[in-house]
Amino acid sequence: MTRRQLRSRRYAAAVGVACAMGLLGAFPAGAESAIPPSGAGDPYFPLAGNQGYDVQNYDLDLDFTPATHALAAEATIAARATKELSRFNLDYSGPAIERILVDGRPATYTRDGQELTVVPAKHIPRGRAFTVQVWYRGTPQPIDVPDLGVYGWINTDDGAVALNEPDGARSWYPVNDDVRDKATYTFRITTPNGVTALANGERQGEPRVVGDRTTVTWAMRQPMSSYLSMVAIGAFKVTDGRVGPLPNITAYDPAGEDGTDLQATTAEAVRWEQERFGRYPFGSTGGIIDRVGVDYALETQSRPVYDGKPDELTVVHELAHQWYGDSVSPKTWADIWLNEGFATYAEWLWQEDHGGPSVQSTFDELYANPADSAFWDVKTADPGRENIFDYQAIYLRGGMTLHALRTAIGDEDFFSLLRVWSAKYRYGNVSTQDLRHLAESISGKDLKPLFDAWLYTAAKPATAG
């Protein structure tokens, strides 16, 4: 079973035996005093993220010219030291750095691959809040990796769009690229007059025009993982609507297909999802249709980005991620099924509710894949880095796992679980074990055998629930 339109960061072609052990071995263990290691410990992305500090806020001042794709930027990072720091690392593979200040004093720095090592003039004591300012200038480039595709900063015909999943934020700003280090964001975007600049969250005040350039400010006030941060710059037709009290800001590129529908489809999906998943977690919603050329949509926080006009199920999927993925995020990429399984299950529930096939028949059709089929070849939890966007293992079998869980614990406990999961872990990070423990506490059942069979075994489960 395949769908024509790719849905949120999936590449279905990669099927193979999961193998993350080599990467595990590459993670540097231990640390000298006051020198934290250069990764946060994710086995799939051992260099991503850093230790020794916790970011509170990113303030990104981006001056961008679409005609030349030239960026002049200042990133101000407000962080708190979690240990004494004689130096610290940021993830960064963007354009040339001009200078760095730590707490207003010049700092020295070195770059090596994606690691930016900053040495402040004075040690930063444990527990101290500190500010890093980085000035940089040039043309950011996307990241293009086999199995993960093209992501990060992507220059377009009329501007640029940033789609960071999984570790693309470093292509356009210095970042603690650890899915667990959520922070608030302010985006101050300056462009030639007449260009539209969008980002996560809500606009702050009116655009400021100085000569032939306009600055618009957006802010994401709820905690956000860096892989969900987004800007979209170019020609856009913007609609400001509402879903109840919630601002619904949608936009589409007028050079592409007419995207007027996105406003109404987004409103309908958010309304329907709030009834099932609980309170919408962010201060606004919406969506952006651009011509990006990557063939996927991404659930960027509060405002997904669609590469071309999406079908209704894609909108339902990306907006379901606002609860499952964006607000409640995995602790490690090995648990990405917690994002994609829930968003896929939301599609199935929506279809059943809107005259399509029942969830049970969707499940049955997939479960009919024979035991020797490649459909069952990759584990759903801990699938290996090369398989994190595997459509069958992560999306479809992730959704099937939730249906097997529903069959085991019953509708009442299952739909309660969906709501408690999104409320209890709002703005937090979770693991598969957290889900099992919550499901067990709600249902009073031992669910280890079910989780083992559906998530940790690369084989067809013997029973459907």
Ligand SMILES: [Zn+2]
């Ligand atoms: Zn998705």
